[in-house]
Amino acid sequence: MGCCSVCGTELENGYLFSTKDGAFSFADEVPSALENARKAPGFTEVTSLRIGGRASVPAQMCRKCKTLLVRC
Numbered sequence: 449m450g451c452c453s454v455c456g457t458e459l460e461n462g463y464l465f466s467t468k469d470g471a472f473s474f475a476d477e478v479p480s481a482l483e484n485a486r487k488a489p490g491f492t493e494v495t496s497l498r499i500g501g502r503a504s505v506p507a508q509m510c511r512k513c514k515t516l517l518v519r520c
């Protein structure tokens with residue numbers, strides 16, 4: 449458990465998950481649809497694609513200011 453780094457409210461444990469069968473990733477900027485996302489500056493794969501289920505990653509959320517804390 450921890451507290452929100454923005455407003456100090458206690459964080460709730462949960463999961464960040466994809467819609468449909470996509471996978472979440474993180475990068476400095478969101479690459480355009482035609483670009484290879486893996487070549488984007490700072491690219492990090494947050495979840496890998498999971499067939500037949502939702503890709504998910506443990507996360508903590510501050511309900512007060514909607515800050516989401518994700519460890520990958």
Ligand SMILES: [Zn+2]
Nearest residue numbers: 452455510513
């Ligand atoms: Zn907060």
